[in-house]
Amino acid sequence: MRLHPLAADGLIAAALTTVAVLLGTEAVAQGWPALDPLAWTLVGLLTLPLVLRTRAPVTVCLAVHACWAAYVTLDYWPVVGSFGPMLAVYTVASLRPTRTAAACAALLAAVWIYAGLRSDSGAMASVAGQAVGFPLVLWRFGYVARRTGELTLRLRAEQADRARREVAEERVRIAREHDVVAHHIAVINVQAGLARFVFHSDARTAREALDTIEGASGEALAELRRMLGLLRADGVQGAEGAPAPGLGQLDEMVTRVRTGGVGVELRVTGTPRPLPPGVQLCVYRVVQEALTNVLKHAPGADASVELSYRAGEVTVSVTDDGPAEGPIPDTPAERGGHGLIGMRERAKLYGGTIAVGPRSEGGFGVRLTLPTPVQAARRGDTARE
Numbered sequence: 507m508r509l510h511p512l513a514a515d516g517l518i519a520a521a522l523t524t525v526a527v528l529l530g531t532e533a534v535a536q537g538w539p540a541l542d543p544l545a546w547t548l549v550g551l552l553t554l555p556l557v558l559r560t561r562a563p564v565t566v567c568l569a570v571h572a573c574w575a576a577y578v579t580l581d582y583w584p585v586v587g588s589f590g591p592m593l594a595v596y597t598v599a600s601l602r603p604t605r606t607a608a609a610c611a612a613l614l615a616a617v618w619i620y621a622g623l624r625s626d627s628g629a630m631a632s633v634a635g636q637a638v639g640f641p642l643v644l645w646r647f648g649y650v651a652r653r654t655g656e657l658t659l660r661l662r663a664e665q666a667d668r669a670r671r672e673v674a675e676e677r678v679r680i681a682r683e684h685d686v687v688a689h690h691i692a693v694i695n696v697q698a699g700l701a702r703f704v705f706h707s708d709a710r711t712a713r714e715a716l717d718t719i720e721g722a723s724g725e726a727l728a729e730l731r732r733m734l735g736l737l738r739a740d741g742v743q744g745a746e747g748a749p750a751p752g753l754g755q756l757d758e759m760v761t762r763v764r765t766g767g768v769g770v771e772l773r774v775t776g777t778p779r780p781l782p783p784g785v786q787l788c789v790y791r792v793v794q795e796a797l798t799n800v801l802k803h804a805p806g807a808d809a810s811v812e813l814s815y816r817a818g819e820v821t822v823s824v825t826d827d828g829p830a831e832g833p834i835p836d837t838p839a840e841r842g843g844h845g846l847i848g849m850r851e852r853a854k855l856y857g858g859t860i861a862v863g864p865r866s867e868g869g870f871g872v873r874l875t876l877p878t879p880v881q882a883a884r885r886g887d888t889a890r891e
Contacts, residue, residue, distance in 0.1 A: 511560055519556040522589050526553055529586045538583035548577040552590035559597045567594035567610045575617050584621035591617065592644055599648020600655075607648060611641035672847055694722050752786030753778075753813070756793060760811065763797045768826075769808040770797065776815030785876055788852045789813070789822050792860070795849055796824035796872040804829040807869065821875045828869040849874070 509517070526549050530541045541549070551573040559566045570590045577587045595614045599607035615637040622633030701715035751759075760770045793811055800809045807826040814821040846862060849872070853860040858876035865871045 512557065515559055516557045518593070519553055522556065522593065523550065523553040526586050526589060530583070533583045533586065536583060539581065541582060541586070545577065545580065545582045548573050548580075548582075549586060552577065552587045556590060556593060556597075559594060560601065563594070563598045563601050564606060564610070567591070567598050567613070570594050571613050571617055575620065578617070578621045578624050581624060584625065588618075592640065595641060596644045596648045599645045600651040601648075604649065607645050611645045614641045614644075669847065673851065694719050697722070751790045752783060753781065753789060755790060756811070756813070759790070759794060759797065763801065763809070768797070768800055768804075771808075771810045773810070773812045774815075775812065778815055781820060781878060785820065785856055785878070788856050788858070788876060789820065789874065791852060792849050792872065792874045793822060793824055795846075799870070800824075800826045804870065819875055819877050821873065823871065823873045825865065825871040826869045 527546075530546070530549060534540050552570050555566050555569050571594070574584075574587045574591050578584050591614055595607075595610050598610045618637035618640070619634060622630055622637070697715040697718045701712045701719070704711045704715075756772060760772045763770050797809060797811070800807055804826050807829055809824065809826040812823045814823075849860055849862070853874055853876070856876050858874060860875075861871075861873045863871065
């Protein structure tokens, strides 16, 4: 469960206040004067400002140290007020530069030694050691936390930038291939118009235009085959020029995955109807990638594939219940990798949407929704929800 930073700091301040109150009730037993209303007020001023420690760390640190110095000057038990200043120093070290953190650590050491002198302690050597050791440990822990946070932010930024570059490169590659095909289609369009215009008046020119259309269409088909070969998923085996897989091959895919140790159930709802080959291929590839991720990242899990024919759209959902040995912490990027980018690009290509991520009840889920063409709707796209 994620808490708002201010709420988390409030809970920490409340916890430290509770500890200080419990220790304060033991002051007499430890040989110190009982805490009066003024002392309790100072205890509250030592811990409650920590609610704002991440918003104004230096200000809070100076304020609690000033209150602690006043508390010690009034000869109350110093231990009761020590927790707030220590947390304040750690916070400064985790959020501010090293010089600022070092100054706050030195302030903690100075007030600590001052408290030892006020108490007339016979163990000043121990007090001095604590005054040096505690600030150094707090500064070191805070520094490590700050560096870890900076590295985490940098890593996330690099991952996001790498994902953007991969998407851009994929789109440029697809666009480059489409430019070649678009050139041939433009030639075909022009030559078809010319052939129609001179069909009755100049048969020779019309035949030449038709020859050009034949050649350009052949080259366009060849370019399309090359482009589809570039976009074909890695590891797909098959004969050159074999027809693209579609919804009719989902049963075969599910059977193959079952042999890999994953219990897969395939359900079809709604009224099945013919869909364009591109839409079928998009659904097939998304299901293939999702089930591959189940095999890789959720060994022993049970998966479910549901294909739904709805009014104006077709939806496919692939869900699993998580690995048999318990949850494996991974991010969506780790779970899908480049395949996740490919699924999103396929969905965009056909005007659809895709949702990928962990499920609240456990496991992982992928849901793809694609609109169906008007022609498909006219042939029977009237399935009831």
